[in-house]
Amino acid sequence: MHIFDNNFTFKHKNLNMKKNMGIADRIIRTIIAVVIVVLYITSIISGTLGIILLIFSCILLLTSIIGFCPLYLPFGICTCCCCKKKEE
Numbered sequence: 001m002h003i004f005d006n007n008f009t010f011k012h013k014n015l016n017m018k019k020n021m022g023i024a025d026r027i028i029r030t031i032i033a034v035v036i037v038v039l040y041i042t043s044i045i046s047g048t049l050g051i052i053l054l055i056f057s058c059i060l061l062l063t064s065i066i067g068f069c070p071l072y073l074p075f076g077i078c079t080c081c082c083c084k085k086k087e088e
Helices: 023-041 047-066 080-086
Strands: none
Touching: 023 047
């Protein structure tokens, strides 16, 4: 199944988005994102830094909801308990 059939081929089967984040990692990311949003809403952080941190908090929330962090792939990091079971 091809999502894009032009010069760029993106195959659905090659999309390797297995969960690589554990519960603790997801909770910590969610707490950090909520704190950033609260700081932005209360105007403790504002301006360009506030917008950058707000975007960063959205990324943290998205990755914690999905349970997959693309930055973990190149480093081979997996904090998910299912990864630890496979290694044993």
